[in-house]
Amino acid sequence: QHFADMFGWENMAATVAKAYHKLSPGEKEKCGIFGGNYGEAGAIDFFGRKYDLPKAISGHNNYWLWGPRGYTGEVMLMIGVGENHLRSMFREVKQVEIIKHEYVMPYENNLPVYLCRDAFLPIEEVWPRLKNFN
Numbered sequence: 001q002h003f004a005d006m007f008g009w010e011n012m013a014a015t016v017a018k019a020y021h022k023l024s025p026g027e028k029e030k031c032g033i034f035g036g037n038y039g040e041a042g043a044i045d046f047f048g049r050k051y052d053l054p055k056a057i058s059g060h061n062n063y064w065l066w067g068p069r070g071y072t073g074e075v076m077l078m079i080g081v082g083e084n085h086l087r088s089m090f091r092e093v094k095q096v097e098i099i100k101h102e103y104v105m106p107y108e109n110n111l112p113v114y115l116c117r118d119a120f121l122p123i124e125e126v127w128p129r130l131k132n133f134n
Contacts, residue, residue, distance in 0.1 A: 010047045013053065016033060033053060036080025042056075071123055091117065092115075
């Protein structure tokens, strides 16, 4: 199961990198990447150096303990979070990529990547509510 969950991680990081590298230099400086679970965040952290990505954040398990890493919510790439939920958190939400891989776990295939801008509240303020330990 653990190996199966990691399958397709590099493809996930490469797809997120496509969206990240389309941002302006100013937006890249502010951009955080949020994974809906520790696997998505782990994929970004493990392969992100190869694709020049910033460290990921997540509210899932130990990632929550590491906090929002200074991200403000001005510009975020979001993976594994539903669009309706994102619209309650950000003024602007746009799907910019989709992660596809024929051999990944079904819940990780056709996974949208959203570019979100202008959070209603700073991430520091909402961080306690993002805690998801399971």
